[in-house]
Amino acid sequence: QSVLTQPPSVSGAPGQRVTISCTGSSSNIGAGYDVHWYQQLPGTAPKLLIYDNRNRPSGVPDRFSGSKSGTSASLAITGLQAEDEADYYCQSYDSSLSAPYVFGTGTKVIVL
Amino acid sequence: EVQLVQSEAEVKRPGESLKISCKGSGYSLPSYWIAWVRQVPGQGLEWMGVIYLSDSDTRYRPSFQGQVTISADKSTKTAYLQWSSLKASDTAIYYCARRKVATTYYDYWGQGTLVTVSS
Numbered sequence: 001q002s003v004l005t006q007p008p009s010v011s012g013a014p015g016q017r018v019t020i021s022c023t024g025s026s027s028n029i030g031a032g033y034d035v036h037w038y039q040q041l042p043g044t045a046p047k048l049l050i051y052d053n054r055n056r057p058s059g060v061p062d063r064f065s066g067s068k069s070g071t072s073a074s075l076a077i078t079g080l081q082a083e084d085e086a087d088y089y090c091q092s093y094d095s096s097l098s099a100p101y102v103f104g105t106g107t108k109v110i111v112l
Numbered sequence: 113e114v115q116l117v118q119s120e121a122e123v124k125r126p127g128e129s130l131k132i133s134c135k136g137s138g139y140s141l142p143s144y145w146i147a148w149v150r151q152v153p154g155q156g157l158e159w160m161g162v163i164y165l166s167d168s169d170t171r172y173r174p175s176f177q178g179q180v181t182i183s184a185d186k187s188t189k190t191a192y193l194q195w196s197s198l199k200a201s202d203t204a205i206y207y208c209a210r211r212k213v214a215t216t217y218y219d220y221w222g223q224g225t226l227v228t229v230s231s
Contacts, residue, residue: 002156036217038157045207045221046149046157057219089157093216099173101147101216103157 003028003097004090004104011110012080020107022073022090028102030071033093037066037075040087049088050075077109085111114138116146116208116222123228124198131194132225134208136165139189143213146191148182151224152204162211163191198229 005023012018022035029035035053038046048057050066053073063084065076073092077084090104119133134146147162161172163182170182184191191208206225209218 034216045224048217048219051217099159101159103159106156
């Protein structure tokens with residue numbers, strides 16, 4: 001059972017904007033720890049998509065953006081493309097756990 | 113180019129032992145932790161534990177403590193995950209991932225090793 005909750009799925013038509021929420025608590029996101037996002041394309045390993053709440057590694061399109069507020073964070077994908085269909089996971093640090101690196105429950109993005 | 117290359121898929125019987133590997137290249141040794149992350153088919157990501165390559169300092173998620181052993185060979189920048197007695201419930205894809213000291217994100221991931229345990 002993850003301490004970071006995401007919606008199971010979100011969907012949108014090509015070109016639309018979708019957002020994925022990541023809800024935590026006062027011991028992780030709310031404590032000020034950074035949130036990171038990973039994209040997992042079907043049959044492949046996760047790939048870092050956003051780090052430290054809003055930063056994109058080199059090569060990640062600027063269609064992907066991240067934000068954080070309070071005990072939650074969000075990933076937005078604008079100009080949705082068919083190749084964006086994948087699973088997305090948030091990740092943060094939790095000071096209350098002896099396994100402090102926690103992943104969200106994961107969200108499947110479906111391109112209609 | 114930074115790469116984490118994992119060992120190939122394995123099929124084992126319950127009770128057998130197994131050691132899988134994750135070899136890093138394209139970066140210098142100091143200041144990196146290597147984590148192991150489990151993904152049961154169709155499910156999410158679960159952090160299992162981590163090792164600091166420079167001195168082999170190791171931490172485990174409590175539910176994996178005593179069930180697996182994480183080790184490393186810093187001379188080859190290789191991390192290992194091993195089981196002494198596999199169970200069917202260990203069937204999963206295991207990923208290694210790199211984290212730089214003083215950060216909390218995993219910037220490079222291995223391609224994954226599928227471990228299938230079946231009688």
